[in-house]
Amino acid sequence: MNAVALTTLGIEIGWGAALAIKTLVILLIIPAGALILGYVFLLKMMSHMQSRLGPMDPGGFHGWFQLIGDGLKFVQKEDLMPDGADRKVFAGAPAVVLISTFLVFLVIPMGPDLVVKDLDIGVFYALAVSSLSVIGILMAGWSSANKYALLGGLRAAGQLIAYELPLLLAVIGVVIQAGTMSLNGIVVAQQQQSIFGIDWIGNPYILTQFVGFLIFLIAAQAELTQTPFDMPVAESELVGGYHVEYTGFRFLFFFMGEYGTAFAFSAIAATLFLGGYALPWVDGDLANWIGPLVLFAKLMLVAFLMFWARFTFPRLREDQLQAFAWKFLIPLGLANLLVTALFKVAF
Amino acid sequence: MSTTEMPSAPDFELERSAMRHLADAQMNVELDTGDMILNLGPQHPATHGTLRLVVRLDGERVIAADPVIGYMHRGYEKLTEFRTYPQITTLINRIDWLSSFANEVPFVHAAEQLMGIEAPARAQYIRTILTELSRIATFVLFLGEMGLQVGALTPAFYGFRDREHVLNLIEGATGGRFHPNFNRIGGLKDDLPWGWVSETRQVMQLVLDSCDQFEDLVVGNEIFLSRTRGIGIIPGDIGTAYGVSGSNLRASGVDWDLRRDGVPYLAYPDLDFKVWTHAAGDSFARYWVRLQETRESVRMVLQLLDGLPAGPVMAKVPRIIKVPEGEAWVETENPLGQMGYYIVSKGATGPFRVKIRSASFSNVSILPWLLRGVYVPDVVTILASLYFILGDIDR
Numbered sequence: 001m002n003a004v005a006l007t008t009l010g011i012e013i014g015w016g017a018a019l020a021i022k023t024l025v026i027l028l029i030i031p032a033g034a035l036i037l038g039y040v041f042l043l044k045m046m047s048h049m050q051s052r053l054g055p056m057d058p059g060g061f062h063g064w065f066q067l068i069g070d071g072l073k074f075v076q077k078e079d080l081m082p083d084g085a086d087r088k089v090f091a092g093a094p095a096v097v098l099i100s101t102f103l104v105f106l107v108i109p110m111g112p113d114l115v116v117k118d119l120d121i122g123v124f125y126a127l128a129v130s131s132l133s134v135i136g137i138l139m140a141g142w143s144s145a146n147k148y149a150l151l152g153g154l155r156a157a158g159q160l161i162a163y164e165l166p167l168l169l170a171v172i173g174v175v176i177q178a179g180t181m182s183l184n185g186i187v188v189a190q191q192q193q194s195i196f197g198i199d200w201i202g203n204p205y206i207l208t209q210f211v212g213f214l215i216f217l218i219a220a221q222a223e224l225t226q227t228p229f230d231m232p233v234a235e236s237e238l239v240g241g242y243h244v245e246y247t248g249f250r251f252l253f254f255f256m257g258e259y260g261t262a263f264a265f266s267a268i269a270a271t272l273f274l275g276g277y278a279l280p281w282v283d284g285d286l287a288n289w290i291g292p293l294v295l296f297a298k299l300m301l302v303a304f305l306m307f308w309a310r311f312t313f314p315r316l317r318e319d320q321l322q323a324f325a326w327k328f329l330i331p332l333g334l335a336n337l338l339v340t341a342l343f344k345v346a347f
Numbered sequence: 348m349s350t351t352e353m354p355s356a357p358d359f360e361l362e363r364s365a366m367r368h369l370a371d372a373q374m375n376v377e378l379d380t381g382d383m384i385l386n387l388g389p390q391h392p393a394t395h396g397t398l399r400l401v402v403r404l405d406g407e408r409v410i411a412a413d414p415v416i417g418y419m420h421r422g423y424e425k426l427t428e429f430r431t432y433p434q435i436t437t438l439i440n441r442i443d444w445l446s447s448f449a450n451e452v453p454f455v456h457a458a459e460q461l462m463g464i465e466a467p468a469r470a471q472y473i474r475t476i477l478t479e480l481s482r483i484a485t486f487v488l489f490l491g492e493m494g495l496q497v498g499a500l501t502p503a504f505y506g507f508r509d510r511e512h513v514l515n516l517i518e519g520a521t522g523g524r525f526h527p528n529f530n531r532i533g534g535l536k537d538d539l540p541w542g543w544v545s546e547t548r549q550v551m552q553l554v555l556d557s558c559d560q561f562e563d564l565v566v567g568n569e570i571f572l573s574r575t576r577g578i579g580i581i582p583g584d585i586g587t588a589y590g591v592s593g594s595n596l597r598a599s600g601v602d603w604d605l606r607r608d609g610v611p612y613l614a615y616p617d618l619d620f621k622v623w624t625h626a627a628g629d630s631f632a633r634y635w636v637r638l639q640e641t642r643e644s645v646r647m648v649l650q651l652l653d654g655l656p657a658g659p660v661m662a663k664v665p666r667i668i669k670v671p672e673g674e675a676w677v678e679t680e681n682p683l684g685q686m687g688y689y690i691v692s693k694g695a696t697g698p699f700r701v702k703i704r705s706a707s708f709s710n711v712s713i714l715p716w717l718l719r720g721v722y723v724p725d726v727v728t729i730l731a732s733l734y735f736i737l738g739d740i741d742r
Contacts, residue, residue, distance in 0.1 A: 050504040236496045237727045315498025
């Protein structure tokens with residue numbers, strides 16, 4: 001959302017004001033996205049799937065008050081810190097997790113001109129900063145002075161490192177096909193390319209990179225520590241894992257970080273594989289106006305898949321998860337990469 | 348490490364290699380991480396209450412596990428010595444609180460045996476129906492709970508939903524959802540309410556449907572299989588040696604069911620039912636056996652409803668119950684396993700001594716043997732698949 005963009009929309013705006021708007025948008029998107037995912041999927045969809053009555057009750061119609069009630073509860077909670085905790089690290093960990101989520105959103109385009117910073121290495125940047133959250137999780141696990149938290153933190157570290165690689169391999173296929181690492185460039189490439197000579201829907205990469213899309217979804221699920229890869233939190237074993245000692249607002253930070261990251265990864269997946277903000281036949285100013293809505297719709301579709309899996313599957317064991325990553329996902333990703341490269345050279 | 352003197356020139360090579368070995372040894376000592384002692388419980392979601400497991404871990408592998416029980420000890424064996432027989436059924440309701448009705452049966456049976464009373468046929472049938480309903484209520488909850496323990500949230504809610512249906516039936520007949528206290532020495536407090544039989548038939552169909560659902564959702568899930576297959580294998584002979592009983596033992600391939608093999612009790616001799624076993628003895632086998640037994644129980648309830656005899660539900664008993672001098676041992680096949688009461692009577696209104704044999708106590712005693720060498724997540728799987736109730740361990 002730079003000054004030029006707003007000018008094309010007919011609004012004159014200075015550099016300082018543009019920066020302020022950008023900051024505000026980013027600071028609003030994450031909490032809003034986290035709340036939307038929490039509300040739609042965690043409360044409503046899950047209640048329907050599990051024939052749950054509780055979250056459908058408060059406030060009357062469809063339990064609309066539940067989320068507000070949950071929020072109020074968190075605000076009221078006492079801010080506890082364990083005696084043995086490393087106080088500074090303990091307090092800093094939730095912020096690190098949340099900040100890494102904020103940073104991802106800087107490069108996600110919501111329209112041809114609606115992007116905070118269109119980096120040339122957008123994909124690379126997004127994946128790099130999203131893995132910063134591991135540090136926050138390790139900090140939380142280590143500083144809590146709790147054995148469960150420590151186990152959870154170490155599990156998270158092992159898991160997130162293992163799944164960075166397939167995530168990257170899945171994305172590289174897209175990058176090869178688009179010929180650029182800029183997220184905006186990838187969207188434009190999907191709009192302009194054609195598949196088997198048919199060009200009226202462009203070429204959303206889910207059609208050619210469906211293996212990559214699948215790997216991306218699975219690896220993202222592991223990055224988000226969602227079921228079936230939720231060993232770091234594993235409520236039935238580690239009673240919450242790395243955030244077991246967190247209460248009130250700090251816990252809310254972790255919660256927002258989790259759902260905000262889910263929102264961010266859905267947005268990246270929608271951008272890389274579903275054509276992002278673009279709709280066929282729509283460009284120019286109109287694309288700027290409806291772009292965010294289109295992206296949001298596609299993003300919710302991806303998020304639905306993620307949460308559907310989350311509510312359906314049991315949890316893998318740590319060694320099974322590692323075996324799955326190293327023995328299946330990574331070879332599959334490499335094969336996908338090879339095939340993509342061959343096609344790129346051949347055609 | 349102590350400092351070594353600089354060696355003289357000719358020995359230098361030799362000395363250096365020795366130093367390298369020493370350094371390696373030092374390194375190995377440094378890399379050998381210490382064991383971690385982890386307290387699973389007394390408050391931990393996997394322990395269904397207040398079981399405490401002191402687990403010694405090397406990384407995530409369990410070196411030794413030591414169950415510590417007694418956090419819920421309520422002293423029921425002693426309490427029974429100061430109460431009359433009709434009062435005691437209230438207490439023993441709370442031993443295995445998921446299937447309270449089934450707890451009452453062996454005790455009342457033992458008292459009846461000593462007094463030489465036999466409950467009327469209709470009472471026996473209704474007792475059998477309610478025992479089987481308790482079994483269904485317990486197992487259906489297990490089928491969901493096991494999913495929750497290996498990480499799937501959804502089956503747990505289905506388990507509670509189906510248990511609700513069955514509890515409504517038990518409430519309809521006895522007036523109590525958790526603790527019916529419905530047995531009397533010589534029969535039952537009341538007859539079944541009007542319309543109960545047809546409602547039970549409907550609910551049984553619901554339970555059968557949800558068993559199919561569990562089969563799809565849980566047993567058919569690849570991840571669930573990989574989490575439970577080959578985890579926590581109890582060989583039949585070792586299970587028997589530890590006193591493991593019930594579905595846990597049948598899942599180890601031991602074909603032993605007190606309903607069929609024990610002293611005949613209730614209406615079981617009249618019934619046609621299959622005793623399910625599984626050869627594997629792992630966590631999956633225990634899940635599978637309980638799933639089949641839930642279906643079998645539904646079949647039994649339907650048979651009992653068809654053959655429900657008419658007549659009174661209470662035999663003639665004196666107004667003040669005094670049990671003649673003697674000793675009696677009655678054991679039954681309860682949802683969690685073999686449950687028995689040894690009653691010593693000195694001819695008073697209350698027993699002189701009662702020994703309660705509860706299934707979970709023996710089932711859990713195998714844990715130190717079973718948990719050696721498994722990973723932390725498997726501890727939870729094994730605990731869930733053994734399916735114990737804390738009240739049944741500590742009494």
